[in-house]
Amino acid sequence: MTQETASLTETPMPGANTRKVFIKTYGCQMNVYDSGRMADALAVDGYAPTEVMEEADLVLLNTCHIREKAAEKVYSALGRLREHKKARAAEGKEFMIGVAGCVAQAEGEEISRREPAVDVVLGPQTYHRLPQALQKARAGERVVDTEYALEDKFEHLPDPTKVIGKPRSVTAFLTVQEGCDKFCTFCVVPYTRGSEVSRPLSQLLTEARRLVDSGVRELTLLGQNVNAWHGEDEQGMAIGLGDLLYKLAQIPGLARLRYTTSHPRDMDDRLIEAHRDLRMLMPYLHLPVQSGSDRILKAMNRRHKASEYVALIERIRSVRPDIALSGDFIVGFPGETDQDFEDTMNLVREVNYAQAYSFKYSTRPGTPGADLPDHVAEDVKTERLARLQALLLEQQQAFMQSMIGKTIDLLLEKPGRMPGQLIGRSPWLQSVNVDAKSSQIGDIIQVRITAAGPNSLFAEVAEG
Ligand code: 5AD
Ligand code: SF4
Secondary structure (H helix, E strand, O other), X not given: OOEOOEEOOOOOOOOOOOEEEEEXXXXXXXXXXXXXXXXXXXXXXXXXXXXXXXXXXXXXEEEOOOOHHHHHHHHHHHHHHHHHHHHHHHOOOOOXXXXXXXXXXXXXXXXXXXXXXXXXXXXXXXXXXXXXXXXXXXXXXXXXXXXXXXOOHHHHXXXXXXXXXXXXXXXXEEEOEXXXXXXXXXXXXXHHOOOOEEOOHHHHHHHHHHHHHOOOOEEEEEOOOHHHOEEEOOOOOEEEHHHHHHHHOOOOOOOEEEEEOOOHHHOOHHHHHHHHHOOOEOOEEEOOOEOOOHHHHHHOOOOOOHHHHHHHXXXXXXXXXXXXXXXXXXXXXXXXXXXXXXXXXXXXXXXXXXXXXXXXXXXXXXXXXXXXXXXXXXXXXXXXXXXHHHHHHHHHHHHHHHOOOOEEEEEEEEEOOOOOEEEEEOOOOOXXXXXXXXXXXXXXXXXXXXXXXXXXXXXXXXXX
């Protein structure tokens, strides 16, 4: 799943809440979703969210372990929080520190050993127990709960649409699948998020309907390996993500569907048909390939060849020609030669991405990649990453420029910076600024793109 840093932006709940929680989210969209659900669990316990750390009685770091840097950030943030805790204690005020997410899962006890100021450590499968964990911590216990809970956390979390004071949003994430059984040799996810588990169809339809009833118009289905989702339909027949999309598409009021992140091996025929048949399935696909070299793909245990990936993209484009492609790339995987890297550059030229994320290989202890010979020197990784990113940026900008003059549908999501301005999303996930005084958030309007910046577009309302 694509890694971005985001902090929870929620307005404080009105009323009797006395305590405040500040949640800092690192990493992927699933962590953003999880932070929202943790905030729901805490709201029931009387905590209101705040965006100001200094106001908080509880700080939760929802962490990412995917690369070394992501994990290091957590320890430096904890060092700063320890000092803040001391200052608050001197004033006689409570201040609790919680670590959740994938660093919590991977490091467990080690976190409290390295940073004794931490009160609770909760893995991604146990965060529904957060209120009880805080209660224990208040009684003086240091809580580390990183087991794979036997109960289904989703059954134990409050209904996200019933939490009073939650701001309404027209877009929402819905986790449909968690964990991964693919074991790519660079990746910690199978160890931190555990093996693949799909949420049952009925649970998903219920949550989706509730979200739509509360004003959501666009749903993004989330999973570390979302297209490995599988379940049973009402008749007990085995179904996959394609079928799930057809079912969700029937929910009245829902206008758009997306899903992320997919593995090329799980792009089955039904899912490709969904791209052909469902206009509300947005023409944007994040399909990581990681490398364009068959040798490296094999060493990464990706279980497909570069040519198979390119052929898959061609099939998807043949049924949905306007689809925009996004990907993830790793440069400098152990053993990567100049020629392997050139193969990646050539694959990028062949596919032509609208958007992409690229990283230097980061050794993760405990993964098979860590034990491979021929680790690539840091300066070689840096140079390769710069070249790859220059090419990807060129393609992204060409894609943005190609939008100018087009009339497109825009889902209005939030107010813009200027009065009368609104910000929406294009079907291709670009952020679009438009002067649309007579429209409202949640509307889908037709706009004409007038200009393109590096990361966003500008538009005017299309006439008639
Ligand atoms: N080093 C660098 N990048 C990594 N990713 C996953 N593990 C590593 C690692 N050890 C990247 C992959 C994945 C994305 C979420 O993060 O490209 O698709
Ligand atoms: Fe990690 Fe590979 Fe699973 Fe993606 S498919 S989460 S990269 S192991």
